[in-house]
Amino acid sequence: MTTPATTQVGGPLDQGPPAEPRIGSRNRTGDKIFSGTATAAGITILVTLAGIAAFLLYEGFPALVAAPEDVPGGEGFWPYVQPLLFGTVLAAVIALIIAAPLSIGIALFISHYAPRKIAAPLGYLVDLLAAVPSVVYGLWGIFFLAPQLVPVFQWLENTLGFLPFFEGPTSATGRTMLTAGIVLAVMILPIMSGVNREVFLQTPRLQEEAALALGATRSEMIRMTVLPFARSGMVSGAMLGLGRALGETLAVALVLSPAAVISFNLIGSTNSSTIAANIALNFPESSGLAVNTLIATGLVLFTLTFVVNFIARAVVARRKDFSGANA
């Protein structure tokens, strides 16, 4: 999500009065076509984003200024969106906490540990999983995962019940916030593993050899060269995953039976829904201001995604001097 501030088409040579083209000609047609296309593509993205933002603002605005009693729930927009925002962030964070280390492990295994004969098919398999539609994950979550998790949740309540997350009482169906988070984690795992694997594979060979020649073991070599080099790529992968988790509709809508609560209890039967799932569940029956309200929640989600992205970019930029890209 980088914004090309100004795209210099011809470089500094284009400035100043046109001189006689004595030393070669500046008419590089291919160059112009290429930079023109690239600029056009960049502008298209910006225009699209601006269009979406404008639409959300325009359609959502009535809900933002409406009298509290007119908004669904009867308490105004902010009380309406808060539990949803909370649920969205909570589910996505659970998913990311589970998926981030797993995806790094899977990617490292494929890129640096598995014998080449196994690595390639395994890579394809992971890529394939990324293409499975989310409804499949949702159904898997309801019918397979949730019942399996009930004893696990019970165990969590018994042993870790002093933590607010595992307070209980345990849901009898297993359809809880933690289940939703796990389903989301499984869902974003392939894309994150795929991105991580690609960036791990791009570590310059010379860097890896420098570490090995110093007497590094494979894991030391990975810590010295592969992981630092892949930092910004891993953040990008996590952002892709987080984006998918934040916006995921079906899997969450299928798994959770929502309530308008803010609760850190991850294994109970009352769970806050997420913005996306809430829109999907309520949009068909809504009309009038209720529609505006849903669109306004969409605006909140849009803003949230932006904020998360900016934070991630800032994290990456903080040690830019030390990034592998300078090698």
Added chain:
Amino acid sequence: MAKRIDVKDLDIYYGSFRAVEGVTMSIEPRSITALIGPSGCGKSTFLRSLNRMHEVIPGARVSGSVILDGQDLYGAGVDPVSVRRHVGMVFQRPNPFPTMSIYENVVAGMRLNGRGTRKAAMDEVVEGALQGANLWNEVKDRLDRPGSSLSGGQQQRLCIARAIAVKPDVLLMDEPCSALDPISTLAIEDLMDQLKKDYTIVIVTHNMQQAARVSDRTGFFNIAGTGQPGKLIEMDETSTMFSTPSNQATEDYISGRFG
């Protein structure tokens, strides 16, 4: 603790391609051995087989033996990682770790395998290694800057500092000066002269004068043609090699008649 190396009947392969064939040579401790020869004759390949770096390339393998003070580096049960801790290496292209500061680059080897050291001791090693690599004066005020912020020549000297910071028994250098200006080159050559009191040094170089200036013994590699394996043609005292080589090909190469 310099150690001697005895190479016996070494064949080196990339997959099914035999890049180097039948090398037998002795590398004396506390001396500098130069390897010369035309491009593609397998000097780098041979050098990398001396610290088992060759085998990190998929499909690459070696047959024969490399004996470091009585121990076969390719013997059963020998861990390549510990071989590399004893036989250090400087590469043809400078490769400091870009994500580490200059200071961290120098101590990178010391920090491996939990061999953490006190800060004061590390400071001392950093200064010593950087001074040894003739880089201290240029970087002493910016040790916390990234290694990649240095010029190419400075980066190469940083790599030398990094390699000598762990005090290896043997130091392998693959054209270490090819990215350096004449002054830095001379500094590195002086450095090698100092280092040879304590280390066994093997250097690959394309620069005949450099080989003649710094080395005690010189080995000449050659290939019969593309696709053929490289072979060690002749090896002798450097003075003999450059004045009265016994092989015609050596004489031709040294006097610049080909290659």
